[in-house]
Amino acid sequence: MANPATKRLPEAWMDEFYRHVLEDALAQGTAAYWQRRARTFEEARPRLADFPGLTSPADLQAADARLRQVAHACRNRSRLAAIDGEYR
Numbered sequence: 001m002a003n004p005a006t007k008r009l010p011e012a013w014m015d016e017f018y019r020h021v022l023e024d025a026l027a028q029g030t031a032a033y034w035q036r037r038a039r040t041f042e043e044a045r046p047r048l049a050d051f052p053g054l055t056s057p058a059d060l061q062a063a064d065a066r067l068r069q070v071a072h073a074c075r076n077r078s079r080l081a082a083i084d085g086e087y088r
Helices: 011-027 031-043 057-083
Strands: none
Touching: 031 057
16 A cells, blocks of 8 residues: 555646745745734633633733734834835
């Protein structure tokens, strides 16, 4: 019985995969991409109206701090991309 790990993938599939990898790499170099990422993390922050379930207030505060820091890092990365003239 042949080993499925050694099975060759169709060339069209590989071309499509490589195209997506390249598109992702190019997108991650733009300021707009990092601005969207920052907004995503800001929107994920806990809100007062959210039902916290069994999560403690300290855990909610820690999650909020982490998400704020990640959003801030994304905005900083966006500024770097804009400096490089890649702002779209």
